[in-house]
Amino acid sequence: MRTSDWMRLARRLAVPAVTVVLWQVLVGVFGWGGGFVPTPIAVVETAGVWIFGFGSSDRYAGTWLNAVITSSQRVFGGFLVASAVGIVLGMLVGRSKIVADYLDPIIQLLRPVPVSAWVPFSLVFFGIGPASAVFLVALGAFFPVVMNTISGARHVSELHLRSARMLGAQPWFAAMRVFLPSSLPSILVGLRLGLGLSWVLLIVAEMVAVKSGLGYELWNAYYYARMDVIVAAMVTIGMLGFLSDAALVALSSRLLVWHEATDQ
């Protein structure tokens, strides 16, 4: 790396580093938080035990990976359902006035209802268990995906439609080879928003409707006054959200080479 790159890295790390040091000093030296706020060092220790166990008798020892896998499965399950249904319905609503007449009103009416308001009915229909979490994640991620797909499908260029018809494309061919790729940039924006929401809703769902996963551990730790576990769980969820977003962005830029391609 050149000097300017090192300088840039230093600038980017400065505020997080100062925050962590300040946090350590405020809590460790001045006792800020009345004993309920763990120091960063304590959080790292807890995380180590949570992740690796180290033969500790802590009730959280070595259970981290299990919680991460359980929660990730629910997020991706719900997100996949939301993506599939959202993209298919979005394309239909965006391209067909008749389908739009039928479905647009119900989508617009349900969209403003916060998905957390569905928790009681989710419990009624799916009970306390993973199905509730998957349902809530899917419902929450569905709206950004469907809205952005509709918008993308509605803005397919008239020139591309004419080109496809002039070249003899039948409806199904045009749908898969023109409408879908043309809407793809917009669809991917919806997927990204939906994936972000998925993690939010998963934690809400696991806090109230499931007895496992990161959200459950986080809320349960509150009852044991294990604020160190809560902070470690918050960091874990943040990292998972960040990584899944990065993966989706990487996929997007692969799929959209044509979109950003310049003279090369």
Added chain:
Amino acid sequence: MASELPSVHAPVAAAPVRGQRPASSENGPPLAATDLVVIENLCRTYGAGTTAVRALAGVTLNIRPREFVTILGPSGCGKSTLLNILAGFDAPTSGRVFVGGERVTGPSPARGVVFQDSAALFPWLTVARNIQFGLRAGGRSAEEIRERTSKVLKLVGLREFSDKFPKQLSGGMRQLVAIARVLVMDVQLLLLDEPFAALDAISRQHMQEQLIDICSKAGTTNLFITHNVDEAIYLGDRLLVMSGRPGSIKAEIEILLPRPRNIASIDFNALRGKALSLLG
């Protein structure tokens, strides 16, 4: 370079402005079987009542096979409406349009359109994939697709660009791809809607030369719309001048200048003066 463009006309000094040719009987198919395009008394009105706009009023036009017809007219004279009806994107209010003896009822790969805006290419497909779009839509075999693609890429001179995306090409090259994607089909009639309007003067001149060369090799019949006088004279075997409100063909000029044409020659200049005076 394009001197071999076959001219179907007898090279005699035809009357520059001709009347309408009798083309067909009242109800049956067109009688003039030698003409590829037969347009009879075409009218297109948008809207109704007092706000109705007559985009085309009584256009009659025949185009012979392999002929290159240019239509020159000011913006809003209805020339694009005429092209859209021929392409099958728009339907006439009255009158009939036949291409290859068949009535035009909708778009068809037999009538390839090159749009003014090269954004009409599919930006998510490479040059080769853009060219293959119609063949794939028609379910052609992999072997046929490969053969036709390589032939047409050679014809338009874009072989080394086949894996590029449209965004990576110049405006002129994009229009060559737009031409190639319709030539690769069994195209009878090439409809060109001001395809070079967005290009700078130098690439425009270059593209005109290439177009003449490509069309003569491909043996297509061409209808080229423009509002550029030089372009209309340089390209056309026959030039139609349109006037607007309502849109109609005002005059017809046979262009018998030998090819390749010199836009600085005295004969070219005489035609330029004539076309300009007709545009008024």
